[in-house]
Each structure stands twice: as structure tokens, then as C-alpha cells.
Amino acid sequence: MTRPEEFIEGQFIVKVIASQIRKGNVVEVDDQLYAVLKAESFFPGKGTPTTQIDMRRLSDGVKTSQRYKTTEQVERAFIETKDHNYLYQDGESYAFMNMENYEQVTVPADVIGDQAVYLQENMTTQISLYNGVPVGIELPTRVTLEVTETEPVTKGQTASSSYKPAVLSNGLRVNVPPHIGVGTRIVVLTEDNSYVERAKD
Structure with a gap:
């Protein structure tokens, strides 16, 4: 009798194009399963667009990178x-x-x-x-954190003038508008560490 997971592996492998692969997906390469750690697509002005996939083999944790044409088919496992x-x-x-x-x-x-x-x-x-x-x-797309270090607020600066560096309560460094001071709670995008707005709570 086949074990249920073997049955699942056989049934739920789907082909997708490389540019659709995302961090956290599982792909099958040469009969081995890999967890995707990072996937990045490159679109040069000339030449073929490619997708670079950094991944870790599930069986032994070995890390590897593969580069595909963005439209090339990759086998993705159902998770x-x-x-x-x-x-x-x-x-x-x-x-x-x-x-x-x-x-x-x-x-x-x-x-x-x-x-x-x-x-x-x-x-x-x-x-x-x-x-x-x-x-x-x-993770949630947005988190609320407190500013613990930044330059003082300067009167007369408009919100649109250049951003300044700040350190948040989790140690992260981000750029914030000039009107944001120490102790202010702000909303940050987890995907790229960017400032969204002052927290409303």
C-alpha cells in the first residue's frame, strides 16, 4: 500500500512559470523537493527575462540557486x-x-x-x-512599531521634504518623514521595511 504522503506528492505537483514562484513555495527539481527562500525576476532592456530562485533542499537542508527563463515551467508542489x-x-x-x-x-x-x-x-x-x-x-503585511531614535522634529519642515533615518522598537532602521519624532507609533510594510503612516491607535 502506498503511504498517503507519497500519494499526495504524486497528485499535487503543478506546473507554473518561473516568474510565479514565491518565497515559501515548494518546488521539485530533479526529483528533489526544495523550499523557496527567495525568488527574484530580472527584466533586462535587452536579452531574456530571467527568474533567480534561492532554495533549500528539504531532505538535508543544502542551499542552492537556480536561474530560469521567466516563462520556463517549474514544478511546484502543493502545500x-x-x-x-x-x-x-x-x-x-x-x-x-x-x-x-x-x-x-x-x-x-x-x-x-x-x-x-x-x-x-x-x-x-x-x-x-x-x-x-x-x-x-x-507575516501580516503591516505592523505597528514605536520610533525609539531619530533626529528631532524641526519646525517649518514640510511633510514632503526628505525622509530621515529612524530606529524602531524592534531594532529595525527605516526612513520616516521629518514630522515623526521619538515615541511615535508608525505603521511599516513588512515586505520592504517602508514607512506607511503614523499609527491611528
């Missing part, structure tokens, strides 16, 4: 995504709780990557699991 609450950091990994069955899941640091700086206790995240193994994580 399930579930809501998990962030609990705490434990060395090189992070503990989350499945909100349906209260089981704990440990996610390695390289699956979370640079986004780890945004993790806050009880934050709801979406974790992608492949046969129970965490392969990707999606």
Missing part, C-alpha cells in the same frame, strides 16, 4: 497553509502554535529570514507546511 500564533524564539528557531489543534511547530531561522525582526508575541502568521514540515511563513 497547506495554516494560521499559527508566534510564541517565542528558541536559539536558531522560532516556536509557533497551530490555532486549530494547539500543536506547537518549530520553524528554522532561515525559513523566516529577515522577517524575524517583525515577530511579536501572539502575532498571527500563516505557515506553509509540507508533510508537516514548515517550509514558508507569511
Whole structure:
């Protein structure tokens, strides 16, 4: 009898073009499964557009990079995504709780990557699991953080003049408008660390 996961692997591999691959997807290359750590498409003025995919082999954690034409077909494995609450950091990994069955899941640091700086206790995240193994994580698109260091507000500066550097309560450095001072809570996009607006709370 086949084990259910083998059946799942065989049934849920779909072909997509390389430019549709995103961080957290699982792809099959040469009969091996890889978790995508980063996917970036390049569109040069001349020449062929390409997509570079940085990935980690699920079987042994070995990292590799592959470059494809953006329209080339890549085999993507079906994975399930579930809501998990962030609990705490434990060395090189992070503990989350499945909100349906209260089981704990440990996610390695390289699956979370640079986004780890945004993790806050009880934050709801979406974790992608492949046969129970965490392969990707999606944080909320926006988080609210407090400015802990920045240049003083200068009177007479308009909001449209150049941004200034600031340090946030999680240690992250971002650029904020001149009217934002220390102690102000601001909304930041987790995707690119950019300032959105002053928090309304």
C-alpha cells in the first residue's frame, strides 16, 4: 500500500512559470523537493527575462540557486497553509502554535529570514507546511512599531521634504518623514521595511 504522503506528492505537483514562484513555495527539481527562500525576476532592456530562485533542499537542508527563463515551467508542489500564533524564539528557531489543534511547530531561522525582526508575541502568521514540515511563513503585511531614535522634529519642515533615518522598537532602521519624532507609533510594510503612516491607535 502506498503511504498517503507519497500519494499526495504524486497528485499535487503543478506546473507554473518561473516568474510565479514565491518565497515559501515548494518546488521539485530533479526529483528533489526544495523550499523557496527567495525568488527574484530580472527584466533586462535587452536579452531574456530571467527568474533567480534561492532554495533549500528539504531532505538535508543544502542551499542552492537556480536561474530560469521567466516563462520556463517549474514544478511546484502543493502545500497547506495554516494560521499559527508566534510564541517565542528558541536559539536558531522560532516556536509557533497551530490555532486549530494547539500543536506547537518549530520553524528554522532561515525559513523566516529577515522577517524575524517583525515577530511579536501572539502575532498571527500563516505557515506553509509540507508533510508537516514548515517550509514558508507569511507575516501580516503591516505592523505597528514605536520610533525609539531619530533626529528631532524641526519646525517649518514640510511633510514632503526628505525622509530621515529612524530606529524602531524592534531594532529595525527605516526612513520616516521629518514630522515623526521619538515615541511615535508608525505603521511599516513588512515586505520592504517602508514607512506607511503614523499609527491611528
